[in-house]
Amino acid sequence: MKTETAPTQEKTSTSPLVWLLVVVLTFIWGTSFILIKKGLVVFSSDELGALRIVIACLALLPFAISNLHKVEPHRWKFILASGLLGNLFPAFLFAYAETRLASGLAGVLNSLTALFTLLIGAAFFRQSITWMRMLGIVVGIAGTAMLIFSDNGSADLDNKFYGLYIVVATICYGGSANIIKFRLKGIPPIVMSSLALLTVGPIAAVYLFTTNAVDKLQHTLGAWEALLYIAILAVFSTAIGLILLNKLIHISTPLFASSTNYLIPIVALMWGVLDGETIQLWHYMGMVVILAGVFIVNRAK
Numbered sequence: 001m002k003t004e005t006a007p008t009q010e011k012t013s014t015s016p017l018v019w020l021l022v023v024v025l026t027f028i029w030g031t032s033f034i035l036i037k038k039g040l041v042v043f044s045s046d047e048l049g050a051l052r053i054v055i056a057c058l059a060l061l062p063f064a065i066s067n068l069h070k071v072e073p074h075r076w077k078f079i080l081a082s083g084l085l086g087n088l089f090p091a092f093l094f095a096y097a098e099t100r101l102a103s104g105l106a107g108v109l110n111s112l113t114a115l116f117t118l119l120i121g122a123a124f125f126r127q128s129i130t131w132m133r134m135l136g137i138v139v140g141i142a143g144t145a146m147l148i149f150s151d152n153g154s155a156d157l158d159n160k161f162y163g164l165y166i167v168v169a170t171i172c173y174g175g176s177a178n179i180i181k182f183r184l185k186g187i188p189p190i191v192m193s194s195l196a197l198l199t200v201g202p203i204a205a206v207y208l209f210t211t212n213a214v215d216k217l218q219h220t221l222g223a224w225e226a227l228l229y230i231a232i233l234a235v236f237s238t239a240i241g242l243i244l245l246n247k248l249i250h251i252s253t254p255l256f257a258s259s260t261n262y263l264i265p266i267v268a269l270m271w272g273v274l275d276g277e278t279i280q281l282w283h284y285m286g287m288v289v290i291l292a293g294v295f296i297v298n299r300a301k
Contacts, residue, residue, distance in 0.1 A: 015251070017251065018248065018251060018252050018256075021244050021247060021248040022248070022260050022263075023263075024244060025241060025244050025245060025248065025260045026260045026263040026264055026267060027267060028236050028237055028240065028241045028244075029110070029237055029241060029260065029264050029267075030107060030263065030264045030265075030266070030267020030268045030270075030271070031236075031237070031267060031268075031271060032233055032236075032237035032241075033094075033098065033103035033104070033106045033107045033110075033268045033271065033272070034103045034268070034271035034272065034275060035229045035230070035232055035233040035237070036048065036094060036095055036098050036103065036106075036233060037098055037103040037275070038226060038229040039051075039095075039226050039227075039229045039230040039233065040095065040098060040099060040226075041222065041226055042216060042220055042222050042223045042225075042226035042227075043213060043216065043223075043226055043227075043230070044211070044212075045092065045095035045096040045098070045099050046092060046095070046096070046207070046211060047208070047211045047212070047213040047216075048091075048095040048230055049088075049091040049092035049094075049095045049096075049204070050091075050092075050204040050205070050207050050208035050211065050213070051204075051208065051213060051227070051230050051234070052091045052095075052204075052230055052233055052234045052238055053087060053088055053091050053197070053200055053201060053203075053204035053234070053238070054201055054204050054205050054208055054234075055230065055231050055234035055235065055238075056087070056197050056201075056234040056235065056238035056239040056242075057197040057198060057200070057201025057202075057204070057205075058201070059234065059235050059239040060190070060193060060194035060197055060198075060239050060243075061194070061198070061201075063190050063191065063193075063194035064194035064195050064197070064198040067191040067194065067195065068195070070187075070191055071187060071191070071195060075183070075184060075187070076199075078179050078183040078184055079184065079192065079195050079196050079199055080196075080199045080200075081175075081176075081179055082176045082179050082180055082184065082192070082196045083195075083196035083197060083198075083199040083200040084172075084199075084200060085172040085173070085175045085176040085179070086172065086173060086176030086177075086180075086196065086242065087176075087196060087197060087200055087238060087242065088200040088203065088204065089168075089169065089172045090169040090172050090173060091204075091238070093165045093166065093168055093169040093172070094106060094165075094166060094169055096162070096165055097162045097163065097165040097166045097169075099162070100162040101162045101163055101166070102272055102277045102278075102279070103268060103271065103272045103275070103277065104265075104268050104269040104270075104271070104272025104273065104277050104279055104283075105147060105163070105272075105279075105283060106163075106166055106268065107264055107265045107267070107268020107269060107272070108147060108265040108268065108269065108283070108286070108287045108290060109144065109147060109163055109166040109167065109170070109290075110166065110169075110170060110264055110265070110268070111140070111264065111265055111287075111290045111291060111294050112140060112141075112144060112166075112167060112170040112290065113170040113173045113174055113177075114140075114294045114297055115136065115137045115140040115141070115170075115174075115293060115294065115297055116170050116171045116173070116174030116175075117173070117174040117177045117178065117257075118133055118137065118174075118297055119137060119174065120171070120174045120175050120178050121174075121178045124175075124178065125178050125181075125182045127178075132296060133296070133297050135296055136292075136293045136294065136295070136296030136297035137293065137297060138293070139289060139292055139293035139296060140289075140290050140292075140293025140294060140297070141293070142289055142293070143286050143287070143288070143289030143290035143291075143292070143293055144163070144167065144286070144290060145286075146282060146285060146286035146289055147163065147282075147283060147286030147287065147290065177245075177249060177257060180192065180245075180246055180249050180250075181249050181250070181253065185250070189243050189244075189246035189247040189250060190243050192246050193239070193242040193243045193246050196242070197238075197239065197242070245257060265287055265290075265291065269287075
């Protein structure tokens with residue numbers, strides 16, 4: 001029985017569609033960190049997080065409204081959990097982290113998503129975990145410590161700890177990926193994505209009106225340009241990216257879907273360097289160690 005299921009999984013995980021989705025998601029998400037940085041020029045981290053979720057929700061609202069009846073009542077709690085863990089919390093956490101952390105380094109730390117996807121799958125969804133994968137997790141955590149606490153000159157210790165907000169965000173992503181695969185199976189990606197954003201969009205909208213975001217659009221120079229960066233971030237990285245991720249998870253596995261984290265740091269660092277960010281030797285070493293851990297986790301049997 002087991003020998004029949006293995007070939008199917010291998011065929012699914014290496015199909016051309018799967019690899020196309022990985023490449024597209026890599027570029028979309030690798031670019032998201034520089035877009036956050038540009039949005040933070042005018043808006044605070046909480047304003048950016050709220051704007052990102054509200055715009056993404058509005059972008060998929062027609063699909064959400066037309067598909068409200070297609071989900072069984074008992075699944076709504078999982079859709080809400082996916083919306084919170086996969087969208088709302090990370091939107092605020094990444095924006096807050098990038099107030100003190102270079103966008104390229106934020107992209108590197110995002111690689112930990114693959115490790116936490118495995119750990120959460122093993123802890124809560126009965127997924128197998130081998131000693132080799134545990135080794136990969138330990139290596140990834142060691143690389144994270146190197147990256148966060150390496151000496152980067154002007155940054156003080158408080159700045160280094162901002163990387164921990166991204167660590168928390170990757171834990172959220174890992175939980176959301178497992179929920180999508182094991183609790184929301186069978187729901188079309190665009191339906192699940194739009195409804196997940198619908199559950200958290202109103203929360204973000206209510207919070208947004210407690211901030212100064214609207215006032216900044218009226219009186220702050222460059223606010224509309226910053227909003228454009230956030231809108232691109234919301235539509236592509238959040239709305240479209242979420243649909244593509246859900247599709248990838250459904251046709252492969254949560255762990256394989258997280259393999260985009262191999263290439264996202266390269267794209268993120270590229271944008272960061274082009275924008276004038278300085279990347280130190282210790283940062284590159286930490287990145288290599290993190291990616292080595294991700295590689296071990298994904299390749300281990």
